[in-house]
Amino acid sequence: MQEQGTLVAEQSMVMKANRKRVWQAITTAKHFSSWFGLRVEISRLEPGGEFKFLEFENNLPGKIVTVEPPELFEFEWTPEAGVPVYTLVTFRLEEVEGGTRVTMRESGFEKLPEQYRKSRFEGNSEGWSIQIHNLDKYLKEGRDIGEN
């Protein structure tokens, strides 16, 4: 499904709530807006449905890609109005003991134009885990070999 070596951000967290409840929180506009930090509007909850971010001067277009309750929700969004490049955001919900494991993955960053990468980077300098899927693994091996 995923192209090898694509640049991804990935975060996973266990939440003490059932999948249905988490599903509601990520697929209804009102709840999504409250935790995501930007107001969204959802035209209809199905593939091809609009998933629009309203906070900016120009609305940021987004499109729902996958709706498989209560397991998988995917949408595409663009970093800036007028930038014809999209990243794919995937939410996977798994039942685990005591709740739900929520795994978020945003992929396709290598396609973004320069000015967006810069603004996004300057806005956040805090560091967390690093994920460059597949490629990262091989590159680390390569780096180890290179340094020995």
Added chain:
Amino acid sequence: MERTDLVFNALADATRRELLTVLARTSPRTATQLVGDFTITRQGILKHLDVLAQAGLVEVQPKGRERRYSLSPRPLDGVNDWIEAINATWRERLTRLKDLVESDEPL
């Protein structure tokens, strides 16, 4: 273009990412050796290697009549920093999602 832009530009192509992956497994290799792993021509491979070299992602050493290419992953550190920042934003969002679903609020 700045170095980071060259790196992103280099990574934006699936064949070049595949080239890096192959070189990460076995380096150094010549273009002739690499051709066997790909469906494109030797000339195509050389063009891609040139883009990777300009971004500093591969090093080139002359060896007899051929050049040998090795992986040079250091420029990826800038990309890593950038992805880290995006991960930080997502972690904050997921923490707020967790607070919401673990609260008493009806959903």
